[in-house]
Structures are given as C-alpha cells and as structure tokens.
Amino acid sequence: MRISRIIDPRMHDLGAGFLVRRILPFHAHKSVGPFVFFDHFGPTEYSPGSTFDVRPHPHIGLATVTFLFDGAIRHRDSLGTDLVIEPGAVNWMTAGRGIVHSERTPDTQRENGQNLHGLQTWVALPRDEEDSAPTFVHHSADTLPEFLVDNVTVKVLAGTAWDKTSPVSFPWPIIYVALEATSESEIVLPGDLALERALYVVTGEAKIGDTIAGVGRMAVLEPNVDVPVVMAPGTKAVICGGAPMESPRKINWNFVSSDAEKIAAARADWTAAIQAGGTARFPAVPGDEDEWIPLPS
Template sequence: MSEQTALLIEPRLHDLGDGFTVRRLLPFRLRRNVGPFVFFDHIGPAAIAPGRGLDVRPHPHIGLATVTYLYEGALTHRDSLGRDQVIRPGDVNWMTAGRGVVHSERTPAPERARGHRMHGIQTWVALPREFAETAPEFLHHEADSLPFADRDGVRLRVIAGRAFDLESPVRVFSPTLYVDVEMQVGSRLVVPPEHAERAIYVVSGDVDVDGVGVAPTHMQVLADGDVEVRATSTARVLLCGGAPLDGERILWWNFVASSQERIDQAKADWLGQRFGDVPGEAEFIPLPEH
C-alpha cells in the first residue's frame, strides 16, 4: 500500500450558462483519482428560472459507474436499458456502464414549469479491470434505504460502500468510501484509516482537518492514519475514496479504460451508433473532434 500524503485540491469552474456553474475537483493534475473515484463534479447550487432546466442529451459511457446524489432539485434519468427514473434529494442513482450504455439527464416537467433550485454531486467510479466489460446495469436506491447514524452533532449517511460500522445497500465492485456528513457547529468526527485512500470535500460551511482550515468547495486528500474533522460552523461534507485502482486509467470524454485501444473502440462504436438507443430520445451528443 502506498503512503498517502495530504493534498488540497481547488475547484475549476465551468459556466454552463444561465448562472449554472459546475465545480470540477477530479481528475486533478496532481491527483488523478482517490480510490476508485476518477471524476468528481459539484453541480450548483443554482436557481433555475421557470421554463428552463438541465438537458444533457444521450451520451455513452464505458468502464465506469456513474453516481448521482442530489441535495436539491430533481433529474430524470433515461438509458438504453429502458430505465426511466426521477432522482430526488437523498436518493442514489448508480449506473454501471460496463461494456457500454447510453443515458440522458433532464429536468422533470413539473420542476421545469415552476422553476427550482439545483444542487448535487456527480461522480464516476472506475470499475476494476475484471468488471470493466460487465453487462450494464442501473439501480435506484431511495433515500430512506441508506443507513445513517447520529453521533454527537454529526449525522452520517453512507451513500455507497462501508464506513463507521454502516454499510450501504448500493452494490459496489471494490472497497468504497462514500459518506454524506452533516455537522453541527463545534462537532468533531474522526475518520479512521479503514480505507487506503480518502478525501474530504467541503460542500458548505467551514471545517478544520487536523487543525487546518479547508474552505467550502475544496477537496482535501487525507494523509494516512486517523484524521480529525472539526466543524467551525454548521457544515456539510462528503467523504470519498476506497481501495487503490488496479492500474492506471485513461479518461477520454465519457470513457474510462485501461488501454487506448479500448478507448478507440468506444469512439468508433459511438460514431457508428452501435451503443444502443435511449427510448423516447431522438437527440444525442456527437463524438468530440478532440
């Protein structure tokens, strides 16, 4: 097991228009992944006016699982497996792409009509090589199915994997750490070295990590050993990580693979429209030129 040292990751902002901002934390030039997490986006928070919404047209994935977790708002997921599912705050949408899947994400009609707030986290989890070509699958888990615990001003909700003697029902392919943490001012949480690679992302509020302040929308990769997190205001953070990847990964557009040849095959398959169709969707995102 390689030694883990602390590293602060600052967000890179992507303006999607209409005041809608995405903050990207992973991949980062000095840290491509934390455990199996190879992509980490913080969406919003944003107020979306009536008549407007998020429209991510059908696009493909391979070699990963996409994980959507919302704090506010709603998204309708549709995919080439025929699944049509609205996700709301606290739910988990876990889509295993495996050898290939296509999906879209759009604001549901009721929220689009009346206007709403949108806030959440989207991550990609790289699949171990032995599962990289597994059959695609989509699973939805309601918020009340996730285990939680209240401990001295700290509420823990395990999104995926195992932590703090709690285990999520979400099926994972390698040891995974993914926990939603709400902290009252002055509360403390000790993060044990249960997982080889760990990071904390500050969604909102102010926290100290081993006595050093970490600002909102920043990610702190944790060093080895017990790490103490203290809330200096009401705060919400995410813990993510898990076992190290079993080798390097290539990320190109929406594809994750262990070889350039597999990336090239995915490009050709999307150009040839061999991934499958999303029922009810006529649009799609073209393959980028670069």
C-alpha cells in the first residue's frame, strides 16, 4: 500500500453562497505535518458588482497560506499590509500571538467580475513560536522555484523538493508543492519529501496504484516510500506535509494553540477588541476599521 487514508471533502457554506471543500481537520486525521486546516474554494464565478468579502477577523498560533489558481484577493491586516494576491504567488501570514486581517475583492475585479479559485491552508506554529510577533510576507510567483519533472510542472511553495528550495521561511520542517500536468504524465513523489505527506487533487484526476483520486480528494501517503502518480491531462494537485508536530493542536474558530487557556484568552480578547474598536493584541485593520466578524457562540 502507498496510501494510508483517503479523505473526502465536506462542503461548507462560508456565507453568501461561498462554498468551500474542507479537507482538514478530519475527525480521524487531524493534520498532515504542520498542516492543520485545508480549504479548497471555487472555482466561483463573480459577475461585475458581485464580491467575495471576508470581514476583519483574528488568528493566533498559526500561519495562514493563500495560493490562487485564478482570480485575485485583496489582503489587508493589522500590521498595515495592503496588497493583492494573484495566481502563482504565496501570501504567508504568521499570526503568532495575534493578528487581524480581511480578504476582499480588489477594485478591478469588483468592477469587472472574476473567476476565483484557490487554496487556504493553516500551518501550526511550533510551541515555542506560538507567541511570536505577527508577520506578513508576500512571495511573488517569480520568486518560487518552478521546473519540469517527467513532463509535470512543479512549483515549490514551501520547503525543499527535487533539490529546489522555496524562499518561504518557516520554523518547522514543511513541504508544500504545486503540480500541473498538461498531458498524461507519471511523476514519482520521493519518499524523503517529508515524513508526513499528502496529495490533494485540485482539478482533473490522479491515479495511485489502483486508487483514483478526483477533484477534492486527499490521499495521505505512506511514509518513506516513493509513490508513482499518474496525472490525467489538465490535472492540478498539491503535495502538503512535513514533520509531525511535537504535540496535538487545539482549534477553536480561527485560533490554534497547544494550550486551551491561550485559546480562551484569545476569545475574550477578541470580544474586547470589537467593543473597543481594536486593542493592543488585536488592532483594527487600517482602511478596513468599520466591520468585524463577531466571535461565534
């Protein structure tokens, strides 16, 4: 066997009909390496004047990673960051002890409409980094290693694969790689990419042995074995994983931590931030100060 588990998506409506396929966390498989949350959104067609808008909300104890295949998202955060992410680039926001951000439709796409398609993942910070200062780094598409392996285009988003290393800095062993096959191709995923790794199919179809993974399926791979994957024409997929985390993580709404007391404190602090219009831990987002996502009950 080369597959230890297949995870099928659960559909979630995040509001206004915006549907996502949620893969992680899964009740029987909480994480793959540091990846504790994995959402696949779109493709969703927005007509002119129709928008994707996620109001300002907080995070702790994780890094959010946004990667787009189509469309654009305007990211603003409490550090003062204000930029648009487009396909092939990576937004890497480290929440640490606390950050607030919003994700909205950029003005051009708001006027003209767009097709939005991408992945939003969370990677847990190591215990000794959970209270670090928040940071944001944008990595443009041309800074990420991209090359061919057996007729498959490989882009290294984080970590090292096929001797190519991403510029993304993360304080834990991690692997995050995008794959694209324009024709039917077979690529062998090396067993030494990471101790824990999974293949997720974004478009098309991938075959591992006798198992076929279509859109929205994640195949969690056996450790330390090379895994041949046959990709159908037009298939896009990602590999995610890394070293196992040093302890389980608790997830409560947008908060991730190894310590339940830290999550309880963050919940209380977010309520206080909304009431005060921002606090030292959870400041308002410059240019997006008028709306907040309330703490769920």
